[in-house]
Amino acid sequence: MPNQEESLLLYLNEAIATTRNKEGLFRIVTEKLRLIFPFDVISIVTIDTEGQYKRLFLRDYFTDLTIPSRHNNRNLRHPIAGTPTERILLDNKIQTLDLQEVAKEYNGESPFNYLIQQGVRFMTVVPLRIAGTSLGVMCLASRRHPHFEPADLSLLGKIGSLVAVAVSNTLAFEEVAQREREKSIQLAVNNALLSIKERGQLFHTVATEINRVVPYDYFGVRIRYRDGTHKAFAEFGKQDDGTFAPLDPDRWNEVPEYGQMEGEAMELFQHPAIYGDESFRRLSDKYRLMRYIAEHRNTRSLLIAPLWVQEDQTAVLSLSSKEEGNFDETDLELIKGLVPQITLTMQNLFAFEQIESLSAQLEQERTYLIDEINTTANFGEFIGQSPTIQPVLTRITQVAPTDTTVLISGETGTGKELVARALHNLSPRRDRALIKLNCAALPAQLIESELFGHEKGAFTGAVDRRIGKFELADGGTIFLDEVGELPLDLQAKLLRVLQEKEFERIGGRRVIHSNARVIAATNRVLEDEVAAGRFRADLYYRLNVFPVRLPALRERPEDIEPLIRFFLEGFTKKMGKPVRGLRERDLRAMQQYSWPGNIRELEHVLEQAVIVSTGPFLEFAGFSAAAAQASPPIPLPDYAPIKTLRDQERDHILAALQRTAGRVSGPNGAAVLLDINPKTLEARMKKLGIQRTVVAS
Numbered sequence: 001m002p003n004q005e006e007s008l009l010l011y012l013n014e015a016i017a018t019t020r021n022k023e024g025l026f027r028i029v030t031e032k033l034r035l036i037f038p039f040d041v042i043s044i045v046t047i048d049t050e051g052q053y054k055r056l057f058l059r060d061y062f063t064d065l066t067i068p069s070r071h072n073n074r075n076l077r078h079p080i081a082g083t084p085t086e087r088i089l090l091d092n093k094i095q096t097l098d099l100q101e102v103a104k105e106y107n108g109e110s111p112f113n114y115l116i117q118q119g120v121r122f123m124t125v126v127p128l129r130i131a132g133t134s135l136g137v138m139c140l141a142s143r144r145h146p147h148f149e150p151a152d153l154s155l156l157g158k159i160g161s162l163v164a165v166a167v168s169n170t171l172a173f174e175e176v177a178q179r180e181r182e183k184s185i186q187l188a189v190n191n192a193l194l195s196i197k198e199r200g201q202l203f204h205t206v207a208t209e210i211n212r213v214v215p216y217d218y219f220g221v222r223i224r225y226r227d228g229t230h231k232a233f234a235e236f237g238k239q240d241d242g243t244f245a246p247l248d249p250d251r252w253n254e255v256p257e258y259g260q261m262e263g264e265a266m267e268l269f270q271h272p273a274i275y276g277d278e279s280f281r282r283l284s285d286k287y288r289l290m291r292y293i294a295e296h297r298n299t300r301s302l303l304i305a306p307l308w309v310q311e312d313q314t315a316v317l318s319l320s321s322k323e324e325g326n327f328d329e330t331d332l333e334l335i336k337g338l339v340p341q342i343t344l345t346m347q348n349l350f351a352f353e354q355i356e357s358l359s360a361q362l363e364q365e366r367t368y369l370i371d372e373i374n375t376t377a378n379f380g381e382f383i384g385q386s387p388t389i390q391p392v393l394t395r396i397t398q399v400a401p402t403d404t405t406v407l408i409s410g411e412t413g414t415g416k417e418l419v420a421r422a423l424h425n426l427s428p429r430r431d432r433a434l435i436k437l438n439c440a441a442l443p444a445q446l447i448e449s450e451l452f453g454h455e456k457g458a459f460t461g462a463v464d465r466r467i468g469k470f471e472l473a474d475g476g477t478i479f480l481d482e483v484g485e486l487p488l489d490l491q492a493k494l495l496r497v498l499q500e501k502e503f504e505r506i507g508g509r510r511v512i513h514s515n516a517r518v519i520a521a522t523n524r525v526l527e528d529e530v531a532a533g534r535f536r537a538d539l540y541y542r543l544n545v546f547p548v549r550l551p552a553l554r555e556r557p558e559d560i561e562p563l564i565r566f567f568l569e570g571f572t573k574k575m576g577k578p579v580r581g582l583r584e585r586d587l588r589a590m591q592q593y594s595w596p597g598n599i600r601e602l603e604h605v606l607e608q609a610v611i612v613s614t615g616p617f618l619e620f621a622g623f624s625a626a627a628a629q630a631s632p633p634i635p636l637p638d639y640a641p642i643k644t645l646r647d648q649e650r651d652h653i654l655a656a657l658q659r660t661a662g663r664v665s666g667p668n669g670a671a672v673l674l675d676i677n678p679k680t681l682e683a684r685m686k687k688l689g690i691q692r693t694v695v696a697s
């Protein structure tokens with residue numbers, strides 16, 4: 001062996017043993033090689049253990065050559081089958097190829113075209129083997145034909161063996177380094193998942209940490225539902241300064257068929273995979289969604305890791321990049337290793353967020369319930385022994401435990417609300433809220449927001465988000481009192497909720513599901529309303545599933561005496577008054593009276609009597625026996641509802657506010673019209689739940 005050769009080999013051997021840094025090492029190798037063989041480009045290509053794919057390990061060039069970036073991409077894998085590399089590995093001999101000849105095999109589409117175009121024609125390929133196994137090839141490409149003597153080839157073979165050792169060391173070293181990075185990223189991500197409770201901040205940290213090892217431009221966790229709907233759970237885009245910022249969930253609104261496009265790509269998101277070159281181009285041919293992100297977001301590679309795949313939904317973590325071939329198998333393995341922890345955290349977050357929304361709902365329900373309890377002082381008992389009311393009570397106890405919609409009809413004061421309460425309390429829903437909405441008490445635009453709620457900013461004056469009564473009644477009962485007064489356009493909306501059990505808040509896009517049992521009441525004859533075109537027939541049939549008609553008090557005179565006793569006992573106790581006697585003539589007069597206000601009227605007559613009486617007998621100042629006898633028991637022609645004082649006050653204030661365009665104080669304010677102090681008016685409005693801004697809109 002000539003001395004020069006021996007010292008070169010020794011030098012390279014030494015460099016391989018002592019140089020840690022890959023780039024430094026290979027620079028030494030190529031410089032020494034170029035002293036012996038002039039070449040323009042050197043590349044080392046490694047093959048995977050199954051000998052299926054090759055991948056660029058290193059490329060260096062020494063003249064004025066330009067190498068397109070995709071030819072320098074170390075993540076791209078190319079199949080070996082049918083390439084010159086395959087033949088050379090099989091022959092295990094150094095060979096010099098004429099690239100123009102090789103190009104013919106590729107039908108002119110040769111991967112070496114860019115070299116040929118720049119005058120590089122020859123490529124000497126040195127197989128790299130270690131311990132009898134092929135590791136890859138070293139290629140020296142040049143413009144001039146290299147003339148190798150047998151001695152040169154033998155030296156090149158020996159250098160090839162040394163390079164094989166260096167490559168193998170480097171690969172092993174890179175693998176260890178990669179494992180280390182994976183471990184550190186796993187630690188950092190787990191730390192974030194365990195310590196951060198807020199969803200946005202948590203996933204921002206996760207996105208930033210993973211990006212340290214696998215750089216990308218987009219990080220997203222999305223949930224896709226079978227019906228084509230989808231939800232962004234956490235999404236971030238890389239900004240110019242390299243940090244991540246949350247993406248606007250509404251950005252897809254500009255794409256009219258986005259929902260459909262998502263639906264078509266559902267299957268794609270069910271399997272972990274990477275797409276980066278040809279594979280990504282194939283995806284964009286197949287899926288409109290992929291074409292869209294390629295064209296409009298410049299996406300060139302994609303990494304997909306499903307978090308969970310269920311029959312009706314798939315949750316996916318996806319990363320994408322504007323670089324071709326940005327992700328490799330190791331990246332996918334790394335992300336797959338993080339999937340269980342991320343999934344668990346998401347489920348925890350879901351549970352946590354659900355608890356938060358449930359407790360907010362409970363709080364709302366509580367407020368309504370307190371309001372309800374305060375506004376309806378009932379004695380919790382239902383008096384009714386008469387043969388007229390008994391069958392009605394039986395029907396009530398039969399229907400109560402079901403989810404059936406009940407329509408209660410009857411004149412004012414016959415106990416419709418009391419029956420609605422009884423229905424709720426006797427049902428399995430008794431532990432959830434009974435939410436009441438009086439359809440006659442509010443102007444149309446307020447009823448809609450009362451029923452369905454509204455989003456912040458949905459209309460002028462919607463300063464806060466408001467949960468609608470249908471939403472509040474989820475799992476409980478909604479009582480639509482005086483449903484016959486509902487304006488026609490709202491009847492249509494109510495019908496939709498009853499049919500589909502879902503609705504949207506005003507100004508909201510999210511569909512809200514409500515499982516509320518509906519009980520409606522009316523003192524109108526709804527059939528007549530339908531005939532007169534004031535009430536939708538379809539809504540009437542939806543509500544009239546189980547009708548309960550409450551008889552007027554005059555139809556059940558047998559109940560008057562027990563009712564009197566019941567109310568007297570209650571009032572005397574409540575007011576701390578002595579028990580006084582009831583004159584026979586007064587009782588008879590009451591039994592003969594027509595009671596247009598029904599039980600409520602009777603209740604009020606007795607309340608007054610308990611207050612004003614001083615002697616041993618109850619005095620009925622506002623209800624004289626003579627007047628009673630003079631009044632024949634005939635029904636009033638129109639059973640107009642008698643409003644409660646509270647409702648009356650509310651309507652009156654609303655009317656004043658409407659006239660002053662919502663203004664409360666000042667010379668043109670409602671307080672002047674109503675002749676009260678503006679502060680007092682504001683306090684009343686608050687108590688009655690009137691929002692001045694809403695009225696003004």
Ligand SMILES: Nc1ncnc2c1ncn2[C@@H]1O[C@H](COP(=O)(O)OP(=O)(O)OP(=O)(O)O)[C@@H](O)[C@H]1O
Nearest residue numbers: 378381382383412413414415416417418523599600
């Ligand atoms: N059977 C009954 N036993 C005891 N109290 C009753 C009975 N029926 C009704 N009441 C009382 O009569 C009053 C009026 O009843 P309720 O408010 O339920 O009537 P309504 O039919 O809903 O009236 P409106 O149509 O005016 O809303 C309430 O104080 C209620 O507690």
